[in-house]
Amino acid sequence: MSSNVRPATMERITTPALAESFIDQQLAELRQQIGDKKVLLALSGGVDSSVVAALLIKAIGKQLICVHVNHGLLRKGEPEQVIEVFQNQMDANLIYVDAVDRFLDKLAGISDPEQKRKIIGKEFIDVFAEEAQKLEGISFLAQGTIYPDILESDGIKSHHNVGGLPEDLQFELVEPVKLLYKDEVRVVGKALGLPDNMVYRQPFPGPGLGVRCIGAITRDRLEAVRESDAILREEFAKNGLEGKVWQYFTVVPDIKSTGIIDGKRSFDWPVIIRAVNTVDAVTAEVAQLDFGMMQHIVDRITHEVSGVNRVLWDLTPKPTGTIEWE
Numbered sequence: 001m002s003s004n005v006r007p008a009t010m011e012r013i014t015t016p017a018l019a020e021s022f023i024d025q026q027l028a029e030l031r032q033q034i035g036d037k038k039v040l041l042a043l044s045g046g047v048d049s050s051v052v053a054a055l056l057i058k059a060i061g062k063q064l065i066c067v068h069v070n071h072g073l074l075r076k077g078e079p080e081q082v083i084e085v086f087q088n089q090m091d092a093n094l095i096y097v098d099a100v101d102r103f104l105d106k107l108a109g110i111s112d113p114e115q116k117r118k119i120i121g122k123e124f125i126d127v128f129a130e131e132a133q134k135l136e137g138i139s140f141l142a143q144g145t146i147y148p149d150i151l152e153s154d155g156i157k158s159h160h161n162v163g164g165l166p167e168d169l170q171f172e173l174v175e176p177v178k179l180l181y182k183d184e185v186r187v188v189g190k191a192l193g194l195p196d197n198m199v200y201r202q203p204f205p206g207p208g209l210g211v212r213c214i215g216a217i218t219r220d221r222l223e224a225v226r227e228s229d230a231i232l233r234e235e236f237a238k239n240g241l242e243g244k245v246w247q248y249f250t251v252v253p254d255i256k257s258t259g260i261i262d263g264k265r266s267f268d269w270p271v272i273i274r275a276v277n278t279v280d281a282v283t284a285e286v287a288q289l290d291f292g293m294m295q296h297i298v299d300r301i302t303h304e305v306s307g308v309n310r311v312l313w314d315l316t317p318k319p320t321g322t323i324e325w326e
């Protein structure tokens, strides 16, 4: 599939049967394009790259090499899930790179959000390029480009998901879902047998939890973000809100306040909760939630997350607040 224009006749993939026929067609095309050559894929565990991985594993098995970079800014359980699903269940060729120290050392003391984003982006390219250079005989780079990425880049040149790779690492691209919209990618992912929490995953910023640990990232505060986020996601799932509320997450700012924990004075961080609905991410409204559930989440976070004595709920729509804090 080389054209970057979605044919007007292409039916929207909304059912398992349509997904199966897309998958069959793609498997044939991928085998034809790739032959017996090798393909490299940066696998984040997000829905786009996961669907591309699952398709390629079906099409070419061990000729696909997936690289998953744990930069320390992933949500709780994500790196483990990538290993479980792709290595253990699908028997993929998976390179797991533990780059946690490398990223967090580079980010130490950096409080400017733009600089944090730049460091995370550059470090990711460096780590991925280093892994690619260790490998031999790679001909293709697979990417989870989807149709909105192409539309955003004017449909002229393909949007480079892993942009900025060095010149000597310019592979031919394999982009099997580039003509699909996000909802279609999810239907295809489900048909490929990916777990629901991967297929219906809420949007997650590229720099991960790094932009929710406000200001200069420290390991203990990052852990408070990760643990509180896990509790929030667990409670939303229990209450049937997964896939219903568009985006919900926690933020931990670099300030402390006085509180009382177990009868003793504490001086700890607050956790800020943000839960919003949007159609186009241009504007967003705060999700209206059951107050009892909100109180239960506050109770769990203040009792289970170390270093936290308070929870604040962000009730600001966009505008004036953006969805993320940084």
Ligand SMILES: Nc1ncnc2c1ncn2[C@@H]1O[C@H](COP(=O)(O)OP(=O)(O)OP(=O)(O)O)[C@@H](O)[C@H]1O
Pocket (backbone or CB within 6 Å): 041, 042, 043, 044, 045, 046, 047, 048, 049, 050, 067, 068, 069, 070, 071, 143, 144, 161, 162, 204, 205, 206, 207
């Ligand atoms: N931690 C990671 N390890 C390996 N690859 C990654 C990682 N983070 C991002 N990538 C790669 O960079 C691409 C763009 O990342 P971005 O965070 O913008 O996600 P995305 O476009 O929503 O795609 P996805 O749904 O696959 O995460 C991903 O599709 C993936 O190929």
